[in-house]
Amino acid sequence: MQAGRGFRLSAFRVLMAWPWAVLALLLLAVRLGKGAFVLDAYALLSRPFWPGSAQSEWLRSAQRFDQQTRLGQLDADNQRLRGLLALQNQQPGLVAAPVISRQEGGWWQQVLLGKGSLQGLVVGDAVVGPGGLLGRIASVTPSTAQVQLLTDPGSRVGVWVARTGQHGLLVGAGSPRPLLRLLDKDTTVRPGDVVTTSPASTLVPANLSVGVVQAMDEQAMPAPEAVVQLSAPIAAVDWVQVIPAVRSPVVP
Template sequence: MPSFFRRKRLMTVLIVFIVLVGLIGFSIRDRSSISIPEKFLQDTVGWVQTIFHQPIRLVDGIYTHTKDMLHVYEQNKVLKARLAEYKGSIQENQALKKENEELRATMDKSKALSDYSPIQASVIARSSDRWFEQMTINKGEENGVKKDMAVMTSEGMVGKIKSAGAFHSTVQLLSGFDRSNKISAWVEKKKGNRVFGLIEGYDDESGRLILNGIKLDEELKKGDAVVSSGMGGVFPENLRIGKVDEVVNDQFGLTKTAYIKTYADLFDINQVIVVDRAEETVENNNGEEQ
């Protein structure tokens, strides 16, 4: 009896194996269509894959997008930093170029002032409350600077030494001049003789020097050059000051007043020249030098 049951189980296993082999062979052979169970199984697996694939794809897309955004953000930070450095370099180069041009112009002007003793200096400070009136330079008495010496740039006169320390000096700008600070000047007419006048102050509203004491019969024109006359005993002769911008009669109708536009920019000064009269030797009647 046991032998019968063993044979029966063996036959069952053999039949199942034969059926499985047949099914496998049937499924792997080339067919134009698949069976309904296979279709059902294939669709079931496809739907399961779709259900799990969409969230995974969405998460992967979000991760990739976030990663790209972070990468773009880092690149943007680097580019902004480089752009700032580039702008800084451009501004620094422009400042250096301007300073170099001013230094060259100042040196050339110093060479041209052969009749005087030029002292080159740099502006180191301008106070905010007196920006339009005075500034500080890095030369003083140890460099030969003295009170009331003329101060100019390569374009023209800008003021005079107000006070001199050992190594630094304060410059009073032309824009801070009043009637107590006078400059004797010549107006170089384009045609005709020179015309004398006195610079007596600065018109804050128009930003021009005031040249008084011009005779009524003198005809001045816009653009006529104005230079120092040297007759006041303080400023040397023939220092460029500015040019005539407007001429009007004074309030009493006795003389004319000219408004002078300075050659130099009084509000943007970096390099200056302090001008001193060169020592002159004058022979007296006995042939001796004084």
């Protein structure tokens, strides 16, 4: 009798402990599920503290810093190697000049710089602004220099498309977007390709940014033509830098 009551009592106790059984089953499920529920719950609770825009900004600035440093090093390396190849005999010093008159609309596309032959500028020097090549000096006076912009109808500059390695002639069209006349009939140039000055150029310094191909006309005769969006905003440039042309030493 005693034993029977004791048995019933313990069975009752076991029945009364069902929450613990549920807990044990839950823990077992968590264990078997490799903690999926816990992790999801943690993710839900910690969402306000996830890495946000501030962190991505840090990372981006770190990346930018890294890229700028590498650009500087590669530039220096490039100059050294070009010097070894005797492609460029001296490192040209840049001359900063203010834009004192601009006529970038209308029949002529030119700007006037506030420095001239007294500061060492000569006809043919390349003029660059923030963003890339703007044009070349077409005439100088003692204190001013007229720059023929790349958009002037009379402007002709040899350029190349770095991705395909194809040469072309950048012809001013009187509008803000000059035309790129490619020399090859078969071309794989497409919109988005970057146009730079040719690495083998002698008229303008090598590897200056010029612009981006915006549209391509494959049917143009005699060779395909592309419309190029210049990378330097001519209408907004107030100060430019003049790169003195490399004067090759006179060989006796």
